[in-house]
Structures are given as structure tokens and as C-alpha cells.
Amino acid sequence: TTSFLLSAFSSGTARITRLTSPSGRDELAYLESTASGLTSFGDGRYDNYLVPMRPDIDAEAGTWTYQISGASEVKLTVREDEPTASGESNLLLQPYLVSGGSYNLDTVWQLVRGLYTNNSLKVTIGQTINISEEQYRTVSDSFFNSETQALVTQGRADAVNIFLVDEVEGGGVLGVAAGIPGSLGIQGPHNGVLVSLGSHLTGPFFNQSINNQLLAETIVHEAGHLLGLWHPTEDNGVEFDPLDDTAECSKSIYDSNSNGQVSAQECVGNGAENIMFWASWGGGDQNQFTEDQRTILRQSPLAYKGQIQAGQTEDGITLTYPSELSSTVTSQAATVASIRDYVELMPECQKSSTIQSIDLILAQGCVNFQDIHYRPNFLPSNLDDLSQIADYVNVVRQNDRFSYYFEPVTFSENTQALSGGRSYIGFSYQVSDSNALISDSNPFLLGSVFPFTRAWWDGLEVGDRLIAVDGDQISGLTVEEVRDLLPRTEAAVTTLTLLRDGNQLQIQTASETHLSRSLGSTNQIAYLNLREYTTVSADRVRDDYQSLVLAGSGGSGGVILDLRQNGGGSLSGAWGLTDFFGPGSVDNQIMFSLQQQSQTTDYRFGIYGSNLGITDRSKLVILMDGSSASASELTSAALKDLGIATLMGGITYGKGVGQNVVGLIGGSGVYITSFELLSPLGNSWHNLGVSPDYSLSTVLPANPDDDTLLQAAIEFLETGSVSQATTSRRTTKFPLLLSVPPYTHPWDGGSRQRLN
Structure with a gap:
């Protein structure tokens, strides 16, 4: 053993008070005695002790004993070098x-x-x-x-x-x-x-x-x-x-x-x-x-310390790349050198042939998969018969359908969505000829209106013909030019001029991934709707709720959180949003756990600056269906396990794993499944889904007036029960549309300051 770190964790204050070596010396006291003037080495929710912190403190063989106060968890990190290892650390x-x-x-x-x-x-x-x-x-x-x-x-x-x-x-x-x-x-x-x-x-x-x-x-x-x-x-x-x-x-x-x-x-x-x-x-x-x-x-x-793996050629690996990446590779020389260093240490990212020529981006992707994928046995044992990163990911997807490879444009769009920088109104379009200009013979029609989106709530209908956007006529424009007129950033308001049944009408709508309404017989039920999880979802939903409360038109009659057709998104967004719905009484309790390659990490309530304040589960209803997945399942499972919310609808999709988003040289990227999620009670919903308290029909309604599940939630909040006629409807589980999956995320230490 070369060195080790003893770590103590606590929700309050953890303190390592003694660490005695096999030779009998209290190394903590000894270290403090050698640091002139320093009287405390810090305490708080995390405390640790490193051996060595002086050259004369050895990680000697034998039994070490320690005394720790206030800790709820203790971990040990140990470095053991191979006896045959040579060279510098x-x-x-x-x-x-x-x-x-x-x-x-x-x-x-x-x-x-x-x-x-x-x-x-x-x-x-x-x-x-x-x-x-x-x-x-x-x-x-x-x-x-x-x-x-x-x-x-x-x-x-x-x-x-x-x-x-x-x-x-x-x-x-x-x-x-x-x-x-x-x-x-x-x-x-x-x-x-x-x-x-x-x-x-x-x-x-x-x-x-x-x-x-x-x-x-x-x-x-x-x-x-x-x-x-x-x-x-x-x-x-x-x-x-x-x-x-x-x-x-x-x-x-x-x-x-x-x-x-x-x-x-x-x-x-x-x-x-x-x-x-x-x-x-x-x-x-x-x-x-x-x-x-x-x-x-x-x-x-x-x-x-370590040596190049057996079978590695003496002069290392040749990484190849297309000529159009030459300038990028030159500007990122340090990155390329690092990739090569890792490949030389990873036989899983090599080929079995003596002379190895490996695509640079394949090598980079392989290194990242080997480093963080939550099931290493799902990964290829080497790069034989694989020439591109897309080939590698296709092999991984035979066992893990949630890891993806994306070309540069798609990767950029998806990462932008995770940060909350991209949004949508909520409809698809159809034209007779996508290469022709928009005209009477080639109209721009609404092909579908997605339920629970802003378009759906604002009354857009399938078959509506788009005439103008914010007063700009679209006749004579290409399809792409029309798409560019439509807003794609959060909360961007637009007025659409439509032709419906021979009548022209104007509807003001917006691109939003979240919205709110006041519902119920007295308009005192706050309806909060989230379409996808971004890193700012908690702030946006909190602001929506506070706006309703300040207007005197929501909250006192209960809250409905609509997560139907929500395929997930940012894990940090789910952490914050779920914490907002958790009352202060659950602070420091486990919200969810991440099982990774070699460790499990608990994430707790109490990190978000405010909360809804509802402690009665009969006053908070979550709506879900078979397309509620991933981050939305995290919210539902956590609030159900702790008795905070009542769940209505259908069994969710069953995506209980999450991904890291990794950008690759050249602008493409991969989503790597790096962890499995567990509920506060330690349950996995992967491939199982989260079951509702009330199993109700999840047939997609054509418009808000036909939304029987929403009406059932209102009835429950106002009367405390749901009618038998509603509960007898069949629950339907829908296939999940490809959505952006979630990804991953002490005491004050040394700092460096600029002199005035």
C-alpha cells in the first residue's frame, strides 16, 4: 500500500478525532503538532485524513485504528501499486x-x-x-x-x-x-x-x-x-x-x-x-x-504506476482521422496525446493485431465508455471489426438501448435542449412537396398537435393551415424559411394566423416546455405542466407556481403536476424540481441513489432554495402515463415513496438509467449509460415502470375539454375521491418517443486569492 484516504460523511458534523498507525502513533495528533500555528484541520459534513501528508507518515502494513464522531458513512480509498510496477507515478x-x-x-x-x-x-x-x-x-x-x-x-x-x-x-x-x-x-x-x-x-x-x-x-x-x-x-x-x-x-x-x-x-x-x-x-x-x-x-x-499492457507495440498506437479534422487535431494536440495514453493502457480499446491503426474518434469514444459505463460487461472486449464510433455504439446497444451516438448537428441540438436553451410550440407540419415553395397548392398544414403542449392548450388543431407568423405571410417561402419564423427559444410568444374551415383566425401561442393554469370550480387548483427536464426546470416551475399564487388564482385547492408524455432530460433538473415539491420535513432524506460502475451515491432533499410547502399527499397529484420516463419517473417514484404525492394515470415507461453526455473531437457526441437510479426505498423502476396510486385511462385526449384524467385529478383534489366510472377505464402504456435522457453531476479547502 502506497497511500490511503479515510473519509467520513455526515448530514451534520463529522470529525475524525484519532487515527493510530500499527506502530502506535496517533498520526492525526502528530500531523497537527508539525503544522505551526494551525489548530484545526476542518470539520463539517465531510472530514478526511490522508496518509501520507508528510514524508515520514507511512501507509505501513498492519491494523490501523480510528475514532470518528458524528459520521453516518465511512469510506476508504487505497492505492496499491503492483510490486513489478516501475517508473514515475x-x-x-x-x-x-x-x-x-x-x-x-x-x-x-x-x-x-x-x-x-x-x-x-x-x-x-x-x-x-x-x-x-x-x-x-x-x-x-x-x-x-x-x-x-x-x-x-x-x-x-x-x-x-x-x-x-x-x-x-x-x-x-x-x-x-x-x-x-x-x-x-x-x-x-x-x-x-x-x-x-x-x-x-x-x-x-x-x-x-x-x-x-x-x-x-x-x-x-x-x-x-x-x-x-x-x-x-x-x-x-x-x-x-x-x-x-x-x-x-x-x-x-x-x-x-x-x-x-x-x-x-x-x-x-x-x-x-x-x-x-x-x-x-x-x-x-x-x-x-x-x-x-x-x-x-x-x-x-x-x-x-504502470506499464503498457502486454502485446502493445513498443512505439504505441497509430490514431487516424479524416483530413477535414486536421486543423482540429492540431489545435487539440494535448487531447489527442491524452487519448493515445489511455488507449495504450486499455486493451479493450485496442485491436488484437500487432500493427494497430485506430480511428481517433472511435478511440476517444471507447475510452469514455470504458471509464464510465455502468455495466462494463455490456461493452466490446476489443475493437476488432469496428472502424467507427457508430459501430462501437451499435454493439453496446445490443445490451443497452439507451446509449446513443449523434452526428454533430443532432448532438448540438440535444445538448442545447438539456440546458433549457431550446423549446417548441408543440405541433408537427405536413406539406405536399417539401422542396416546393408554400402556396395554395402546397399549403403548410398542422399534421399533429402534441397533447399537453402549449399548442394543445391554446387550441391549435390538426388540419389548420398556417397563413402568417407574427403578420409575416408565408406564401412564397420554403419550408425551412417557415420553420425559421417559428420560435424555438423558451417563452418566445408568437401570433399565428390560421385558416380553419374556411375561416381565418389568429391564435397567440408560445414555445414553452412548461406552463401553468388555474383550474377547478373556484380556480384555486394550480396546474403545473412540464414537457421535459432541463437544468432550469425547477426555477421555471417555481416561478409559474408563484405567479399563480400572487395572482390569487391557484394553490390553495391543491396542485397538479402533469408529467404525461415527459420523456425526461437533465438529472440535475430532476434533482432540483423534485426537491421543490418536497416539504422541508424531508430535508436530508434520500431522494434517489445512483449506482455506478464501482460505487453508489445518495442524493438528498434540501439542496433547492425553496419548496412548495405541501405536506398532505391528497393535495399534490402527479399525472403520468406510459411515455413518462427517466427524470419524470425519478420525481414520481421519490414523491410516492415518501408519501408526498398521489400518482394518477398509467404505469410509466420504465427507464431507470441515466447517461453522461460526452462531446467528441469533430463535434459529434455520445450518451453513455453510466448509472442506474434507485428510489428512496432502494427500488429500481428500470424496465418495470412506476405504478400509480389510481390506475386511470391514459388515452391521449384531443383537447383539454376531453382530458378525463385531468378531470379526475381535479375531482380528487376537491372531493378526496375519484368516481368509479373514471377508475374503470383501461390503462394504456404508450411507446416512448426518443427523448433526451438525463446525464450526470464539503468543507471549504484551500483557495488562492489575487492581491489588491
Whole structure:
């Protein structure tokens, strides 16, 4: 055993108070005695202890004993190197870009690699993963914040996860780590660092650019915190790290301006040049680790030693790509090198032939599937007879129908939908000739109106002929030009001029994935309708509900949440929305669990800032049918298990697994089934569905007046019962239309601040 991390988790306060080695020394007390001035190593809902945090603390063989208070769960991460393993330890950095700006960070990653290499440390830098959700672009520097937690939870278990965001709230913060150390080897909100791109901009406001050197130093600095390194000297000049060979810059000696802080300028020659110094330094580079610091990094549980697998050719793998990707491959050289490194370590992503030529995107996709797919036995054993990533996914889909490959345009559209940036009115169209212009002989007709959408509620009908959009006549336009006139962004209002039965009429409608109405005999029932889950669904449904309440026209008579024909979407959106419907009495209770390749993670109520406040399940009804799937099943199962809501309709679709969304070089992408969902009671609904409390007809109604299931829900809220005539109708299970599946997502650690 090279190293290990003992982690304690709690809904309140967890505290590791003693850790005794086989030789009898209390290593926690010993570490505290070597860190001058530091009197507490932190406590809260997560506490941990890393061996080693000094070179003279060994992960020695034998029985270790510990004492922990307040913990509900204890985990152990252990690094065991093969006895025959040779070479230097290797650290894996996994970057995530969460920004509305356009940045070329290749130079930054080259500098990051150089900072490690020049300190005799080996590092692999993974392919940058783009996260498109806008709410993560500016995040709190507190890892107790729900959005910060949801972001960091998307990181890998086996890597130092670097989240590059537009801004980190907190005033002058360049970066912040989730802990000293973080939850090394455990996926969750404690295993990552935040780095503010905005704090690294330089130049006049009209022509700003990234300070590459400073950004690289911050990344390596925060990664050092996550791996167990403190500031050698804290800003007050009286607290120092526990390592023997790091310079101490004492306030009593070096605080020349007597402001109570020791700056980098004051500590030149006494630690300012160290990568882990507490503040950045405009007077020079901070590019040095001491030997003790290097030892801690090399022995980290996240580092590893190993050799190329047997059968691997000496000069490695040849990755091929089409000529049109040449410029992309050149600009992402570090990513390509990382893919090759992974392929060399994964026989599952190789061919059995001696000379191997593998498509680059196939290799990249294979590496990601092997890394995160929840059932590795579903994956191909090697790449023999597979030439493209689409071939690979087709093999996976023989056992897993929810993993997908998408060409660039489709992938972009789907990821945009997940972030809530795309919406729709709710109808399809038909024309006689899609290549001809719209005319009297080639009219643009409504082919279908999808139930429960804004189009359905606003009275659009099948066979309506579209004449104009917001007053613009469509005659003489192509089909695509007409489609471009129709709104596709959330809440965009439009007026459609239609011809119906020889009469012209105008209907105002909108593209919306959520809507609300006041229903019931006194208009005091709040009807909330959600068509798909996005990362902002909770906020939108909350705003809809509050608008009804403020208008005095909804809520007091109960609430109906309509999830019929809702195929799912964002997992983080489901987490937030379900929490909104959970009363405060269930805070900290399990909402759902994720079973992944090697671990199960619980997600709890209490992360969203507000809730509906309903505690009587007879006042909250969820409508569902055979096309309610995935995220909508999560909401239904969680609120049913905990007795929060009454479910009406039919058995849901039965999609109890979720996907990670992974972009590939060239713009295509894959959805990789990476976890199975469990309800609060530990039940899976995969291939089974969620059963309603009242089994009612789910035949799709032609219009709101024919919606017998909705009328049954109103009757239940107003009378407490449902008539026998309604309950005797047959329940129908509908096939699911392809929809966007859901994907995946401590204590404050070390931070790095910009000097004023």
C-alpha cells in the first residue's frame, strides 16, 4: 500500500478525532503538532485524513485504528501499486470548461504540463469536457452551495477535476479547492477545484485575454490543495504547513508594511516562488515544489504506476482521422496525446493485431465508455471489426438501448435542449412537396398537435393551415424559411394566423416546455405542466407556481403536476424540481441513489432554495402515463415513496438509467449509460415502470375539454375521491418517443486569492 484516504460523511458534523498507525502513533495528533500555528484541520459534513501528508507518515502494513464522531458513512480509498510496477507515478488532470466565452487554452495546458515536468512530476491531462449549463458559469466559492456541489459532482472519481468557470464568487478569488485534501477516489462534491477565468483576464476591457502563465500556476496550485498540500505560509504569517522543507515567511520578520499580511513581494526568497504560496505574484513566476511536496503528490491515491499492457507495440498506437479534422487535431494536440495514453493502457480499446491503426474518434469514444459505463460487461472486449464510433455504439446497444451516438448537428441540438436553451410550440407540419415553395397548392398544414403542449392548450388543431407568423405571410417561402419564423427559444410568444374551415383566425401561442393554469370550480387548483427536464426546470416551475399564487388564482385547492408524455432530460433538473415539491420535513432524506460502475451515491432533499410547502399527499397529484420516463419517473417514484404525492394515470415507461453526455473531437457526441437510479426505498423502476396510486385511462385526449384524467385529478383534489366510472377505464402504456435522457453531476479547502 502506497497511500490511503479515510473519509467520513455526515448530514451534520463529522470529525475524525484519532487515527493510530500499527506502530502506535496517533498520526492525526502528530500531523497537527508539525503544522505551526494551525489548530484545526476542518470539520463539517465531510472530514478526511490522508496518509501520507508528510514524508515520514507511512501507509505501513498492519491494523490501523480510528475514532470518528458524528459520521453516518465511512469510506476508504487505497492505492496499491503492483510490486513489478516501475517508473514515475502519474497524475491525471481532468479539465471541464464551463464558460460563455471562447477560449483557446492549449497554451495553458502546455504550461501546466511544464510546471509538473520541471518539478520531476508526471501528469496526464484529459480531454477538456464542455459543460453547457449556464447556471454553472458563475458559482459560489462555497462547496456547501447546491449549484457548486451539482457541478463538482460531475467530475471523475480517479482524477483531479479542474472546473474552469467564468467567475467564482467571493471577491478576488483565482481558484478554490474542495478540500485539503479532497475526496480522492470518491466521486462527489468534494473532488474538484474551481478556477475563475474572469480573474485571469488581463488588458483593457475592450481587448482582454487570458494571462496564460497565471492561469497555469493557479490550476497547479489548486490541484496541489486537492492532493493534500497547504500554503507553506498563510496570509497572516503565523500559520505554516506541516512539511519540513517549505520556507516559512514569518510576519514578525517580513511584514515590512505592518498590514498584518505577508505578501509575495515581502516573501521573495522565503516561499514566494513556491507554487503553493497563498497569493499570486506579479513580480515573477511561482513554479517550484519542494521535495517534500513532490513526495506527497507522487504518493497520492490518485497517482498510479504502470506499464503498457502486454502485446502493445513498443512505439504505441497509430490514431487516424479524416483530413477535414486536421486543423482540429492540431489545435487539440494535448487531447489527442491524452487519448493515445489511455488507449495504450486499455486493451479493450485496442485491436488484437500487432500493427494497430485506430480511428481517433472511435478511440476517444471507447475510452469514455470504458471509464464510465455502468455495466462494463455490456461493452466490446476489443475493437476488432469496428472502424467507427457508430459501430462501437451499435454493439453496446445490443445490451443497452439507451446509449446513443449523434452526428454533430443532432448532438448540438440535444445538448442545447438539456440546458433549457431550446423549446417548441408543440405541433408537427405536413406539406405536399417539401422542396416546393408554400402556396395554395402546397399549403403548410398542422399534421399533429402534441397533447399537453402549449399548442394543445391554446387550441391549435390538426388540419389548420398556417397563413402568417407574427403578420409575416408565408406564401412564397420554403419550408425551412417557415420553420425559421417559428420560435424555438423558451417563452418566445408568437401570433399565428390560421385558416380553419374556411375561416381565418389568429391564435397567440408560445414555445414553452412548461406552463401553468388555474383550474377547478373556484380556480384555486394550480396546474403545473412540464414537457421535459432541463437544468432550469425547477426555477421555471417555481416561478409559474408563484405567479399563480400572487395572482390569487391557484394553490390553495391543491396542485397538479402533469408529467404525461415527459420523456425526461437533465438529472440535475430532476434533482432540483423534485426537491421543490418536497416539504422541508424531508430535508436530508434520500431522494434517489445512483449506482455506478464501482460505487453508489445518495442524493438528498434540501439542496433547492425553496419548496412548495405541501405536506398532505391528497393535495399534490402527479399525472403520468406510459411515455413518462427517466427524470419524470425519478420525481414520481421519490414523491410516492415518501408519501408526498398521489400518482394518477398509467404505469410509466420504465427507464431507470441515466447517461453522461460526452462531446467528441469533430463535434459529434455520445450518451453513455453510466448509472442506474434507485428510489428512496432502494427500488429500481428500470424496465418495470412506476405504478400509480389510481390506475386511470391514459388515452391521449384531443383537447383539454376531453382530458378525463385531468378531470379526475381535479375531482380528487376537491372531493378526496375519484368516481368509479373514471377508475374503470383501461390503462394504456404508450411507446416512448426518443427523448433526451438525463446525464450526470464539503468543507471549504484551500483557495488562492489575487492581491489588491
